[in-house]
Amino acid sequence: VEELVSVRARGLRSSAIRDLLRLAEDPAVRSLAGGLPAAEGIPVERLRTALERALAVPGRYGPTGLQYGPTEGLAPLRDLVAARLRAQGAPADATDTIITTGSQQGLDLLGRALCDPGDVVVVEDPSYLGARQALSAAGARLHAVTADDGGLRTDVLAEHLAAGLRPKAVYVVANFQNPAGTTLALERRTDLADLADRYGFVVIEDDPYGALRFAGSSLPPVRSLGDRVVTLGTASKLLAPGLRVGWLTAPAALVAPLVRLKQAADLHTATLPQLVVHDCLGDEAWLAGHVAGLRTLYAARADALCGALRLRLGERLAWREPQGGMFVWGRLRADRDADVLLPISLRHGVAFVPGSAFTDDPAGRACLRLSFASLTPPELVDAVERLAESMEDLGDARPAGS
């Protein structure tokens, strides 16, 4: 049967890192590797109430939450998602909005709606692994453009465009990027929207973490600055990832192709979770308190991680202090190789994701992504202690390309 596997499916590489990180599931390992939100941030009791109510929502052919639903998603949730985006200053309407099976599905559908094999999509360097996978699976050629503390270098992008690059889309995580933790600067947001108009590409603005800001001020969505922007969101970091409820709001011309692709992909997103998300996100008073609690929780964890890093690894690692989200992006000084460090760290009982998972640039192998989301402050301190010990064992391994 092996010989029947499509060229496309063969092309999706099995990640050696992913295999190695299965070891991080061992309860003895302190994992800084996951992208999991804090267990303490999942509002279990509020979700229980929402589930009870959801089962009682009637439909023509049985409870709405248990029967087949529309491919586009349940209308009240589409309304609510659009209203929330409008409240951020971006144009949005229920008819432009599709509920997806997590925002990961939004990326998969966008890849297939926009890209024929060989089409170019620009990503930030480094960029979210799941987006790279979904876009590659659709046949897109990824073109990574360098990023710095202010996010994607739109000036560098402009040079590439002027030199002839013609992407179908540019993918950015504009707030608290995964993995780098950076936020796209305001003037770059404007530049990006302008470049999209001038060169005729779509901006894919993925915003899983925007609400999790615990320092600094929010910036307007790229979608508020231009017409060629798809904005993706998710309930995964606000409520619970296991619900698999995400959404996207797209330029009108993309909606019908995306809906056709989604119908072929999974008919529709599970209806009961959609009702639960509608109940919780529509409860503004409760949500405001809940989100404030998440910010406090993540701020304390980011503080604990960065404090421990300063104490124990200040001479071996450089990093940015995060203003939100879930991640700290570190760079090993003297170009040590994080791919070599990982198995050593696992032996010391701590895990992280090496930079090579997020970039093809060999220099990225000196980097590592540390999540502060799922461990408590004492556990974070302990994890950094183990990381420090493992670095002492590292010796002077350097990335091949550095």
Add this chain to the structure above:
Amino acid sequence: VEELVSVRARGLRSSAIRDLLRLAEDPAVRSLAGGLPAAEGIPVERLRTALERALAVPGRYGPTGLQYGPTEGLAPLRDLVAARLRAQGAPADATDTIITTGSQQGLDLLGRALCDPGDVVVVEDPSYLGARQALSAAGARLHAVTADDGGLRTDVLAEHLAAGLRPKAVYVVANFQNPAGTTLALERRTDLADLADRYGFVVIEDDPYGALRFAGSSLPPVRSLGDRVVTLGTASKLLAPGLRVGWLTAPAALVAPLVRLKQAADLHTATLPQLVVHDCLGDEAWLAGHVAGLRTLYAARADALCGALRLRLGERLAWREPQGGMFVWGRLRADRDADVLLPISLRHGVAFVPGSAFTDDPAGRACLRLSFASLTPPELVDAVERLAESMEDLGDARPAGS
């Protein structure tokens, strides 16, 4: 933005029938068009109990049903699905089994795992619209092989193969096919498994309706007869479609590519619904009673529909008496055109799906699919009355190709 839409996405046709069938959502319309299971067959109270228990299942980072989960699906559910397939005589193991977001996602993943653009997949003529869409979206060229009362004509398939046809896969709904209601005969199941071995293709055996048999005897799964078979299943018709929980058991060499594609597609299927399905399907005593109830319910509805058809439409329509599933496939006598009938029927307050949705053969336009699943017996009698009235208005419109 319109000019950015991929060739692939443009190729997915927007179905005029689907647009027309939106009119069937009008509560005044008796819909024989849907593929929805009976509202009365959804075990709401049992699902409520399962949901309460699911919320209490602990995990390392919060409740298992609310946190991210493995791409392959939760291990206990994979075990259970494999055990159920083994109980039907087919080899199955948790490691060969993947939980999918409805069996529709299984079709999407298989299309992408097996097909590069232009690869051939054989489908029954007529065949399930959702499979045709998913496989086409993956770039497959569909090659329809004629079917009769015993399902796919494997002798005709053998002729095409001998003449040089080299499909990557053959897709069948072996039990109570959608739309034709037929069951693949035992000797044809053996033939199909043998042809798969001889010519090196995969059989995709989609089995959403197998448990809903109310007459005759069950036949062994094709997977019990050969090594090159993927079997798909779903909780949609046994429990509730809104959960979007399906599964597949595949030859070992396909599992890793399918998991990589699923990770890019939606990371994993919603965890809470997986726990709910595991709870209900693992409760054997309850399940046996529930399935017996479903069979009685659908038997009564099939009887009511066929009885009314005999009384009111015996001279205008030919059809097979179903032994299970949800559908009756009718053929208008004198080659009347079901595409022309549909808008007339909608004006009379009844809907069905015209045969043209399931086949490219112009002769299929004389056919229609009638679901007996979602209406009560009195509603079914009324629907047939309306259908009879609309046929009186039809005149002698015939399909273009007949």
